[in-house]
Amino acid sequence: xxxxxxxxxxxxxxxxxxxxxxxxxxxxxxxxxxxxxxxxxxxxxxxxxxxxxxxxxxxxxxxxxxxxxxxxxxxxxxx
Numbered sequence: 434x435x436x437x438x439x440x441x442x443x444x445x446x447x448x449x450x451x452x453x454x455x456x457x458x459x460x461x462x463x464x465x466x467x468x469x470x471x472x473x474x475x476x477x478x479x480x481x482x483x484x485x486x487x488x489x490x491x492x493x494x495x496x497x498x499x500x501x502x503x504x505x506x507x508x509x510x511x512x
Contacts, residue, residue, distance in 0.1 A: 435511045438490040439471045442498070445487050446473035446505045453477030455503075467512030474504045 443460055450458045455477030462471045479502040487507075491498045496509035 434490075434494050435469060435496075435509050438487070438494065438496060438507060438509055439469060441487050441490050442471055442505060442507050443473055445482065445484065446475070449480055449482045450475035450477045450503075453479060453481055464511070467510060469509045469511045470506065471509075472504065472506035477503060479503065480505075 439462070447458050447460075450473070453475075455475040458473055458475040460471070460473050462469070480500060484498065484500050484505070488498045491507045491509060494509055494511075496507050499506045
């Protein structure tokens, strides 16, 4: 479940960035203190897609999704 949530974030954010004219997208991932943190940053023109499916998947294991115009991130407990 955790891997699926992280994958959906990365896939959805990159697909959305490409649709918004981004020239690059950077993905970071870290496991620290029993929590997986994944972020995707791009240089596109903001978000165009609804992130409802990602929010549902991230929320199922108790995670948090944060969405900004050119940055998305999740924090998922995986202790």
